[in-house]
Amino acid sequence: MKRLNFIAVLLAVITLASCNDTAEKKDTTMTNNSINKADMNLSVNPGYNFFEYANGGWMKNNPVPSDKTQYGSFTVLYDNNQKKLKSLVDDLINGNEKKNDDAKKIAAIFKTGMDTVSIDKMGFTPLNAELSKINNINTKEQFMNVVAKMHTHYTPALFSIQASQDDKNSSMVILHMYQGGLGLPDRDYYISNDERSVKLRADYVKLIKTLFTLTGNDEETASKKAKDILAFETSLAKNSLTRLELRDPFTTYNKMTIDDLQKISPSINWKEYFTNIGLKDLNDFNVGTTNFFKELSPLLDKTDIETLKTYLSWNVILDGSSYLSSDFEKASFEFYGKSLSGQQEMRPRWERVLEITNKALGEAVGKLYVEKYFPQEAKERMLKLVENLRTAFAGRINNINWMSDITKQKALNKLNGITVKVAYPDKWKDYSKLEINENLSYYENISNAKKFAFNENIAKVGKPYDKLEWGMTPQTVNAYYSPNANEIVFPAAILQAPFFDMDADDAVNYGAIGVVIGHEMTHGFDDQGKNYDIDGNLNSWWTEEDSIKFSERAQVVVNQFNNYVELDSLHVNGKLTLGENIADLGGLNISWDAYQMTEEAKANVSIEDFTPAQRFYLSYSTVWRQTILNEELMRRLKEDVHSPGDARVNVPLFNLATFYEAFNITEKDKLYRPESERAYIW
Numbered sequence: 259m260k261r262l263n264f265i266a267v268l269l270a271v272i273t274l275a276s277c278n279d280t281a282e283k284k285d286t287t288m289t290n291n292s293i294n295k296a297d298m299n300l301s302v303n304p305g306y307n308f309f310e311y312a313n314g315g316w317m318k319n320n321p322v323p324s325d326k327t328q329y330g331s332f333t334v335l336y337d338n339n340q341k342k343l344k345s346l347v348d349d350l351i352n353g354n355e356k357k358n359d360d361a362k363k364i365a366a367i368f369k370t371g372m373d374t375v376s377i378d379k380m381g382f383t384p385l386n387a388e389l390s391k392i393n394n395i396n397t398k399e400q401f402m403n404v405v406a407k408m409h410t411h412y413t414p415a416l417f418s419i420q421a422s423q424d425d426k427n428s429s430m431v432i433l434h435m436y437q438g439g440l441g442l443p444d445r446d447y448y449i450s451n452d453e454r455s456v457k458l459r460a461d462y463v464k465l466i467k468t469l470f471t472l473t474g475n476d477e478e479t480a481s482k483k484a485k486d487i488l489a490f491e492t493s494l495a496k497n498s499l500t501r502l503e504l505r506d507p508f509t510t511y512n513k514m515t516i517d518d519l520q521k522i523s524p525s526i527n528w529k530e531y532f533t534n535i536g537l538k539d540l541n542d543f544n545v546g547t548t549n550f551f552k553e554l555s556p557l558l559d560k561t562d563i564e565t566l567k568t569y570l571s572w573n574v575i576l577d578g579s580s581y582l583s584s585d586f587e588k589a590s591f592e593f594y595g596k597s598l599s600g601q602q603e604m605r606p607r608w609e610r611v612l613e614i615t616n617k618a619l620g621e622a623v624g625k626l627y628v629e630k631y632f633p634q635e636a637k638e639r640m641l642k643l644v645e646n647l648r649t650a651f652a653g654r655i656n657n658i659n660w661m662s663d664i665t666k667q668k669a670l671n672k673l674n675g676i677t678v679k680v681a682y683p684d685k686w687k688d689y690s691k692l693e694i695n696e697n698l699s700y701y702e703n704i705s706n707a708k709k710f711a712f713n714e715n716i717a718k719v720g721k722p723y724d725k726l727e728w729g730m731t732p733q734t735v736n737a738y739y740s741p742n743a744n745e746i747v748f749p750a751a752i753l754q755a756p757f758f759d760m761d762a763d764d765a766v767n768y769g770a771i772g773v774v775i776g777h778e779m780t781h782g783f784d785d786q787g788k789n790y791d792i793d794g795n796l797n798s799w800w801t802e803e804d805s806i807k808f809s810e811r812a813q814v815v816v817n818q819f820n821n822y823v824e825l826d827s828l829h830v831n832g833k834l835t836l837g838e839n840i841a842d843l844g845g846l847n848i849s850w851d852a853y854q855m856t857e858e859a860k861a862n863v864s865i866e867d868f869t870p871a872q873r874f875y876l877s878y879s880t881v882w883r884q885t886i887l888n889e890e891l892m893r894r895l896k897e898d899v900h901s902p903g904d905a906r907v908n909v910p911l912f913n914l915a916t917f918y919e920a921f922n923i924t925e926k927d928k929l930y931r932p933e934s935e936r937a938y939i940w
């Protein structure tokens with residue numbers, strides 16, 4: 259489990275397992291972002307299902323490819339970007355570009371990753387050293403020493419640790435400890451008895467058995483191990499908070515000392531653990547999930563050492579399965595691709611290796627990417643757009659009728675205090691101490707990269723927060739708001755059509771990237787972000803009355819999404835997705851206001867039969883168009899804090915008089931809501 263608020267609030271979750279190559283797919287959407295009638299379904303009334311009206315033609319022509327689980331604007335752009343990155347790496351390998359140290363490392367990890375002959379020949383032997391260390395464990399103390407060692411390579415086991423800003427003193431970085439140690443992606447999958455969870459558990463057991471068999475165990479031993487692992491992880495799951503509970507920043511802030519932790523979790527020698535991960539002089543830290551660590555102690559006491567060893571071996575094998583021989587990769591895909599998300603085929607190898615390269619050397623790749631592909635003038639234009647959005651948001655705050663002047667003033671201060679980062683960092687990461695070269699195996703290169711990333715992260719503990727740091731690479735098609743840094747960040751890769759198009763009319767840009775900017779700004783004022791002040795500290799700046807009014811208004815959004823049917827009896831989880839839905843609604847309102855200030859909006863001239871207002875909303879829908887497999891949809895409804903694409907379009911529009919006006923929507927239409935049922939927050 260990663261810490262949710264430190265990772266910041268993303269625009270969308272793109273499951274990499276589901277984003278892949280479509281070389282042969284004709285890509286009409288990316289060449290120009292003007293509204294294309296062929297992509298729409300003009301036979302549908304926009305007031306009945308706007309998502310279908312705006313995207314029906316495109317969806318009909320773009321079923322989910324067999325090596326993906328969903329397909330949409332993000333995936334199309336992601337695919338295009340992958341091709342650019344591949345050509346960049348190919349040039350490095352073929353010697354078409356002069357190679358500095360970073361470039362040599364990029365070429366080396368990619369090359370060793372593509373060398374499947376060597377990888378297959380090695381089988382699982384790269385794991386031998388780690389597995390034999392686990393085999394030699396005789397005591398629980400030794401067990402914890404190995405856990406610590408695994409953590410220093412970011413290999414999951416029992417719980418997770420991460421250095422990031424202190425929620426109550428955001429200028430400093432501290433260590434955060436969270437629940438973790440699960441192979442299934444949600445704690446509920448271990449506990450729920452619905453059909454899907456039961457099947458996922460059975461398939462997970464099958465995966466464990468297969469991977470243990472592949473590492474030399476006979477079938478009976480592998481079966482026993484699988485049973486023990488599921489039982490142990492189920493205990494961890496029962497002690498874990500739900501995703502919804504993890505969204506509460508007050509619940510997950512519990513600063514303590516080693517002595518405090520020792521008292522609530524006595525069976526682990528914490529001083530020794532911290533020393534082993536390189537934090538000998540640790541003073542205090544945050545325990546995000548206290549009950550988990552409290553219950554971990556008796557769980558470790560009552561679990562026999564053999565089961566604990568099996569559990570560690572499992573984590574080493576599972577973690578390595580994506581970098582080992584093809585039989586390991588296939589087994590892992592059968593579960594994480596097919597069972598969980600319905601994906602039929604694996605992505606091409608080059609994409610998977612490129613993804614690892616991006617993870618290992620993200621900013622080194624990003625630097626080359628920006629030099630080669632990013633037009634500087636896009637940055638200027640973007641910075642200007644952001645300021646237009648900020649002005650529009652300030653105007654809305656001033657006009658809000660439900661908030662007191664005193665809270666309004668603080669909201670305006672926070673808005674003005676938002677830092678903006680566009681395209682790429684001013685200071686690049688230094689990879690000179692990371693050892694990656696062609697003489698090492700792929701596994702060794704990855705292992706070095708993981709150790710390097712861990713050391714880099716943990717070295718920040720106890721130091722001031724570095725404001726120049728980026729939480730996303732420039733080549734990522736996404737954006738984020740960080741509540742602790744009170745900043746919005748837009749990587750270079752999202753500054754392309756259909757999000758941002760230098761040649762398109764303003765309506766199209768404000769409907770797409772404009773709403774994205776507004777979305778990220780609104781995250782500073784959603785149900786989580788509102789708890790952080792201008793400096794990024796968890797510090798309620800609201801009057802009690804205003805806070806209650808906010809919650810009442812947020813509840814309207816919760817209800818609207820709870821009532822939105824996605825698949826048969828499956829609805830969106832209004833509470834889990836609340837922050838994102840508030841951000842979408844705010845983004846639409848703010849960007850609409852910003853657009854009204856442009857000359858183009860004032861001139862009000864139609865293009866290709868659509869008024870500027872219509873183009874604004876059609877452009878917004880283009881961003882979220884999507885085809886998706888049922889399995890992936892079910893997974894996301896359970897795990898993703900973002901609503902599915904159709905809900906992100908149809909539901910916020912319920913609330914917008916300007917949308918009703920643009921498409922002549924009246925009380926006879928399905929999407930129409932009387933004013934008393936509309937949500938109005940920002």
Ligand SMILES: [Zn+2]
Binds near residue numbers: 267777781838841
């Ligand atoms: Zn978001």
